[in-house]
Amino acid sequence: MSRPAKSQWNFGELFEPAATRKVYSVTEITSTVRRLLEQHVGSVWVAGEITNLREQSSGHIYFSLKDAAAQLQCVCFRSDARESRHLLQDGQKVLLQGDVTVYEARGQYQLIVRAVEAQGVGALQLAFEKLKQKLNAEGLFAPERKRPLPRFPQRIGIVTSPTGAALRDVIHVVGRRQPSLGLVLAPARVQGQGAADEIAAAIGLLNAWSAASERERLDLILVTRGGGSLEDLWAFNEEVVARAIFNSRLPVVSAVGHEIDFTISDFVADLRAATPSAAAEIITETAFASRQALAETQTHLRRLAQEWLAEAGAEIARLVQRLTRLHPRRQLQEQEQRLDDFRSALVRAARQGWRGQRMAWEHAAQRLVLARPSHVIARRVEALAVVQRRLRESARRGFDLQRQSHSKADLRLRLLSPMNVLERGYSITSDEATGQVVRDARQVQLGQRLKTRVREGEIRSVVERATPKSQ
Numbered sequence: 001m002s003r004p005a006k007s008q009w010n011f012g013e014l015f016e017p018a019a020t021r022k023v024y025s026v027t028e029i030t031s032t033v034r035r036l037l038e039q040h041v042g043s044v045w046v047a048g049e050i051t052n053l054r055e056q057s058s059g060h061i062y063f064s065l066k067d068a069a070a071q072l073q074c075v076c077f078r079s080d081a082r083e084s085r086h087l088l089q090d091g092q093k094v095l096l097q098g099d100v101t102v103y104e105a106r107g108q109y110q111l112i113v114r115a116v117e118a119q120g121v122g123a124l125q126l127a128f129e130k131l132k133q134k135l136n137a138e139g140l141f142a143p144e145r146k147r148p149l150p151r152f153p154q155r156i157g158i159v160t161s162p163t164g165a166a167l168r169d170v171i172h173v174v175g176r177r178q179p180s181l182g183l184v185l186a187p188a189r190v191q192g193q194g195a196a197d198e199i200a201a202a203i204g205l206l207n208a209w210s211a212a213s214e215r216e217r218l219d220l221i222l223v224t225r226g227g228g229s230l231e232d233l234w235a236f237n238e239e240v241v242a243r244a245i246f247n248s249r250l251p252v253v254s255a256v257g258h259e260i261d262f263t264i265s266d267f268v269a270d271l272r273a274a275t276p277s278a279a280a281e282i283i284t285e286t287a288f289a290s291r292q293a294l295a296e297t298q299t300h301l302r303r304l305a306q307e308w309l310a311e312a313g314a315e316i317a318r319l320v321q322r323l324t325r326l327h328p329r330r331q332l333q334e335q336e337q338r339l340d341d342f343r344s345a346l347v348r349a350a351r352q353g354w355r356g357q358r359m360a361w362e363h364a365a366q367r368l369v370l371a372r373p374s375h376v377i378a379r380r381v382e383a384l385a386v387v388q389r390r391l392r393e394s395a396r397r398g399f400d401l402q403r404q405s406h407s408k409a410d411l412r413l414r415l416l417s418p419m420n421v422l423e424r425g426y427s428i429t430s431d432e433a434t435g436q437v438v439r440d441a442r443q444v445q446l447g448q449r450l451k452t453r454v455r456e457g458e459i460r461s462v463v464e465r466a467t468p469k470s471q
Contacts, residue, residue, distance in 0.1 A: 027104070034102035037109060041100040046072065046111060047119055050092050061088055065096060065111070074098070076113040084116040087126070093119040124230050128237050131264060135239070140246050141267045147251045149271060151286040153219035155182035157206035157250070159199055162187040166224045166255075166276040173280035177288040184209070184218060189235075190225040196238035199223065203244040203252070210250060221248060222283070223265055224255040224276045236263040245269055255279035328418055335413045342409050346402040353398060357391050422455045429453075432460065441466040 024032075046065060053063035059078030064071045074096065076085060087094055097115040102108065118126045135141060160166050162185060174181050186202035189195040203221060210218035223245065225236070235241065236256045245252045245268045254269035255276045266272040273279035281288075324330060364384055414420050418428065429438045432449040444450065444463045452459040 026107070030102060030104045030107050033109070034104060037100050037102060043097065043099050043114075044111075046096050046098070048072065048093070048096075050088060050090055050094060053088060053090050061085065063088065063090075065094075073103075073108055073110040074113055075110055076116070080112075080114050081116050087116045087118050095119050124234060124237075128230075128264070131237065131239055131242075132267065135242055135264065135268065140242060147270045149251055149253070149283065150219040152290075153181060153283060153287075155184060155216060155218050156283060157184045157186060157210070157218045157221040159186050159188055159202040159206070159221060159223045160225055160276075161190045164190065164226055166190075166226045169226075169276045170222065170224065170280045173277050174284060177281065178284040178291075181284060181287070182216075184216075191228065191232045191235055195235035196241050199235060200238075200240045200244035203241075203248055207249050218250055220251040220253060220270075220283070222253045222255065222279055223269065224253075224279060225257070226276065227258040227261065233257050233261060233263055236265040238264070241265055242268045253279050253283065332413070332417060335409070339406075339409050339413060342406055346406065349398060349402065353395055357395075360387065360391075422453065425455070427452050427454045427459075441468045 048065035048067050051064050051066050051071075053061065055061045061076040063074055063076075065074050066072070076088060081088075095117040096111060096113050097117075098111045098113040100109065100111055103110050139145070158167065158170065160170075167185070171183065174183065184206065186206050188198035188202040190199070203223065206218060206221050210216075223236070223241075225233070233256055236254070242264045245254070245265055251270040252268075253271045253273060254263070254265040255273035255278065256263045256265060257275075259274035262272075271282065273282055361384075364380065364387075422428070429450055429452045430436055431438065431444075432451045436443075438444060438450065444466050446463055446466070448463045450461050450463060452461060
């Protein structure tokens with residue numbers, strides 16, 4: 001046999017032969033890691049936030065638990081954590097108790113969840129819902145037990161911190177809308193350890209104080225504080241506070257936090273207000289509306305009174321003017337003026353009549369002078385006699401008419417004259433000093449000197465007694 005040819009790449013004993021290697025399978029490595037995790041980590045508590053939650057039809061729940069830097073795959077089997085598995089929700093921060101192991105089919109380590117607890121706010125929210133369900137089942141939230149607030153409260157009790165913004169807000173609103181409303185403060189801490197007990201004790205104290213006081217009874221109680229986190233407001237979610245509100249003999253208004261905040265005290269109270277200021281506005285609503293209505297009524301009445309006084313003043317001015325025109329002295333003056341006019345007219349008529357006659361006579365005389373014949377003179381004399389007779393009759397009728405008119409005017413003047421009243425037996429009494437006419441017995445005083453004018457003369461007298469007509 002021929003020997004095989006040597007390769008040109010044969011380096012002889014230049015390198016040492018390779019060492020023997022231990023090779024593992026994937027299954028062996030995965031099993032080893034699983035065993036090491038279960039032995040050295042085992043059962044643990046892990047805190048984090050749930051994400052990517054998926055619930056299978058089998059009842060198993062798969063999700064990831066994450067923090068700021070890493071994620072951990074988790075599985076909660078159907079038979080595990082039955083009492084708390086409802087806490088498994090996306091975004092929920094939880095505490096998980098379970099076993100760290102490896103899911104060999106994927107080579108993925110995971111936590112098999114055995115128990116679930118809410119973490120932080122989640123735990124408080126769980127407690128809130130649990131107590132809410134309990135108290136609701138007992139009837140503490142029943143609408144039929146809610147009492148209406150007094151429409152016009154005179155004095156209210158306040159349970160809050162004496163240094164908090166809530167009290168300042170309530171005082172400001174009450175001072176602006178109903179300054180007369182009395183405020184009785186029962187100071188209490190509104191957050192922190194022991195705050196709930198102090199709030200409950202303050203509610204009981206106000207009830208006892210109101211019951212023992214006869215003149216300073218309270219109409220309602222306001223339980224309030226400003227906004228804050230769920231932890232800050234937690235005192236108002238305690239059962240002891242809820243029981244104190246439920247057992248209060250006085251209506252209770254709860255105003256805790258802001259509009260978005262709801263506490264157990266809100267559900268138990270007779271009325272819930274969104275903020276302390278809103279509570280003060282609700283309590284003072286009727287009184288404030290009444291004050292506004294009263295102010296509007298006063299303004300309206302004042303305007304009506306001013307309008308009535310203006311109209312009355314104008315009417316009085318018209319009556320005074322009318323009385324002035326109807327006064328006997330004014331009428332007498334007007335009649336005297338008319339009489340003067342009649343006299344002047346009579347004189348003018350007489351003068352015009354005589355002037356006309358004289359002119360006619362002069363004209364006739366001139367014609368007589370121009371016409372000498374005797375028969376013309378005779379006719380003219382006869383005609384002149386006729387004219388003279390007619391003139392005399394006309395003048396006489398004119399004088400009679402003027403005399404009748406003058407007599408009528410004189411008669412009217414005598415009828416309107418106060419002296420004519422005296423002719424009928426009446427008298428006129430006036431103050432001797434001022435001349436003012438006495439029309440009412442209430443115008444005179446004892447000892448006052450009076451002057452009474454009668455038909456013939458005057459009588460002087462002194463008042464000894466004055467009896468008004470109504471007496």
